[in-house]
Amino acid sequence: MTVNEPTNHQDLAEAPAATGEVADLLAMLAKQRHFLRFTTRDLTDEQAGLVPTASELCLGGLIKHVASVERGWAAFILEGPSSMPDFTKMTEADFARRADEFKMLPGETLAGVLAEYADVARRTDELVAKLPDLSVSHPLPKAPWFEAGAQWSARRVLMHIVAETAQHAGHADIIRESLDGAKSMG
Template sequence: MTTEHDELLRMLDDQRRVFRIAMRDLSEADARKRTTVSELTLGGLLKHLVQGERAYTHIITGRPGTPDGMLDTGQYVWEGGSFEELLSSYTEAARATDEAVRAASLDALVAMPSAPWDPNPEPWPVRRIVLHVLRETAQHSGHADIIREALDGASTTDQLFS
C-alpha cells in the first residue's frame, strides 16, 4: 500500500531526476557559464536547490534558528568547490529531506523562521513544505533545461528516456 508520504516523495524524486538530467556530462566551466541574459547558471541553480533542501530539512526537524543559506543574497551564485562535490551534496540533501519527511506527520505544524519577506510567519504543515520544495525543484528544472539547451543544445525532454 502506498502512503501519501510515498506519493509526495515519489513526485519530488521524479522532479529531482528531471533536474539532474540538465547536469549530465557537464564540465566545471559549463556549470559556471551564463547562457542567457539571466544571471542563472546550472551550478548556481544546483547550489540553490541544495541550500533549499537543507533549509527545509532543518525546519521540518525542528532545529532552532534560521537555516544556513536561507537568507543568502547570492543564493544562485556558485563560486567555490567542485561540481562533483555539489552534485553529491544534492544527493545527500535530498536523502536527508526524504528521511525527515518520512519521520514526520504531514499534518504536523512546524515553525517557520522569520525572514525579510515574512517577519512573523505562521507555522506550516510539513505537507506544504514538501509541496513547496517540489514546486521549487520543478521551476528550477525548467530554468536548467533552458540554460542547458542554450549551452550546448542538450534538451531534458530528449534525454528523459535515455
C-alpha cells in the same frame, strides 16, 4: 521519449520505503530532482558555471541553491523557525553569501555539487519517511514574503520543496539549452 539518467554523476539515494501520501510526495520530489540533475549530464565544471542567458544563473549554482533551500526547509520541519535566518535582520554580507549559492565558486566541481545535493536529498527523504505525521507544523519565520502569523505543516513544506525544485529544473533546462542545445525533454 524516455529520459535516461546521467551516467557520469552519483545517483541520488533511493527514497526509503514509504506508503500513501508520503510515498506520493517523495516520488514527485524524486522526479523533479531527476530533471534538475539531468540538465548537467555530460558537462564539464566550466560549463556548469557558465551563465549563458540574461539572468545570473548557472547550472551548478542552481543545484547548490536547491540543495541549500531543501536543507533549510528540512531543518524547519524538525526545529521550526529557529532553524532559519532572521530575514528581517540580514546584512549585505548575509545577502552576498546567499548570492554565492547561485554560482560555481573557485574550487567547486560539478561532481562535488551533485554529491552534496545527493546527500541533502537522502537526508530529506529519510526525515520525511520517518515522520509520524505530515501535519506537524511550525510558525514561519518573519520575512517580508511570508504572511504574518502563518504556520506551515511538514506536508506544506514538502510541497514547497517540490515546487522549488520543479521551478529551478525549468530554469536549468533553459540554461542547458542555451549552452549547447540539449533538452531535458522533447
